[in-house]
Amino acid sequence: MKKINKLALFANKSNQRLFTTILVILVLYVLMTILDGTGNLSSLMKGLLVPVCAYSLVAVGLNLCVGYLGELSLGHAGFMCVGAFSSAFFSKAFVGIIPDVPRFILSLLIGTALAALFGFLIAIPVLRLSGDYLAIVTLAFGEIIKNVINVLYVGVDSQGLHFSMKDMMSLGMEPGGKIIINGAQGVTGTPRQSTFTISVVLLLLAIVITYNFVNSRTGRAVKAIRDNQIAAETVGLPITKYKLIAFTLSAAIAGVGGVLYAHNISSLTATTNTFGYNMSIMILVYVVLGGIGSFSGSIIAATILTLLPEMLRGLSNYRMLIYSVVLIMLMLFNWAPGILKWREAHGIKNFKSILKSKNTKEVQ
């Protein structure tokens, strides 16, 4: 069974792209591991390996939504947030009760499942809207998730779980109880289990799943709906079902990114920059800059844009200024009709054609 699959896999072009992507990631992984092993990797770079993978995962998830479902979501940081907090909650609650490895696997499953559940629940009302209205509603949902987590207090003692939306005192905990989610202070002391290896494995898994999804029967239906909803409806495709599937999968992948993120930092808080609209926008920047509809492009953009501010650290205060100028220039260089014409005339190759797969359409 496996052999046949492997042979068939090389048969079409999109699978070749998939294998190139996987190969490049594996080569980079080996390179980074060797650099790390020989002590050539600065601690700054080492600290960025897992976040790069986490952001890449969320970007891949959002790209599924923007590139294939054709809907602009500004709330994917919310799904990342759900994945991060639910998994951190589970890991911290069961530390010392379940051994490390199965606990991490379980927390990964719980984080992914809850993010998918939230994606599903939010998608039901949201997908009735379209365009900018859909974007603003996803933004609103993301902000609500962030806000609610900021006032959530959860503790555990011998009598079970205690919830409160007010403060730590109103939990009514026994003296020996353990506070897990502490309002705006978030979750502290999550076991740091996200290693680079696990991150890369999850990233590869997500890429394989999304590539297969967009080329499956369901994926083709989703693309058909994106290209012409009325035509798709006319041939009898159940629009809502396919939209829900794509959005839920997109949220689930963002959730995986959140799980990785949560298990990499010692203090998990939900602020505007970590899980608010700023993060959603950041992820959208990765997706658009990498090429809408191109998963490998999203990963490249996420990697470069995460590393760029760190590499510019020597310039201290100017680094974010330079970052923003680079962002504006890149967008103009890649999209402005006038500049595209100039580039064609001077034979400068179109980056977009490298990063962007052919069968996608931009969101209008």
Add this chain to the structure above:
Amino acid sequence: MGFLTYLINGLSLGSVYAIIALGYTMVYGIAKMLNFAHGDVIMIGAYLVFMCTSNAGMPAIVSIVIAMGCCTILGMIIEKIAYAPLRKATNLAVLITAIGVSYFLQNMALLIFGSNPVSFTSVIPWEGLSFAGGQLKITGNALITIVVCLVIMVVLMWFVKNTKPGQAMRAVSEDRDAAVLMGINVNATISLTFAIGSGLAAIAGALLCSSYPSLTPYTGSMPGIKAFTAAVFGGIGSIPGALIGGLLLGIIEILAKAYISSQLADAIVFAVLIIVLLVKPTGILGKQIKEKV
């Protein structure tokens, strides 16, 4: 009495949102783009007013006029450099560029003014009115803010309805290609829209910081997002919609803060927005455009 005070505070905050929302809604109506950098123009405007009043000792009115002039120019420069080359590109590309501009303005302000909050002195040196033996106080800030907002709305609606440039704006927003055929200079009209929106942003910045005096390079971003929400709430592209959306949003926010939970106020605001959009998907005053096959 408590309720009335909250209501007036809500109206005052809502008026600021409405003025900011005007900038979003006009630019959206005419250029069909979300100008994410608008919130940061507010912050720049507030800093300019602060520098003129506190550092140069100018009277409030003069400094607001100077700030308006600078913001108008800033808005037009941003439009020319960053948005105009992308006029025919996809909406998403323009959106990301606007985000880039927003980062640029924030970090520029961070370099020039530093990250420490400065304490903004109110541009309205009036204590306000007091009713019922001091039980009901209406601050000068709140009253002037509401009045300024209403004046701006009336003037703008008159401008859009009755003047040549205003008619050109409406024509461009309705059908850009047809407007070109009618001899309307689309580029100039879009520039004018940015100029008006950015000029108003300076007033909004001064009024916002008069009521909430802590000013940092990030001051503009949250009110910006909320005003954008207000614009969508009222029906994006509609000027009266921006007023209604802004006022409602301000009132809901202040009442939620007072009676439910100050930390959950934002969540409640956004929840109301979601409910409104689900019942009326194009906002309160938005036009329903029929989809044609």
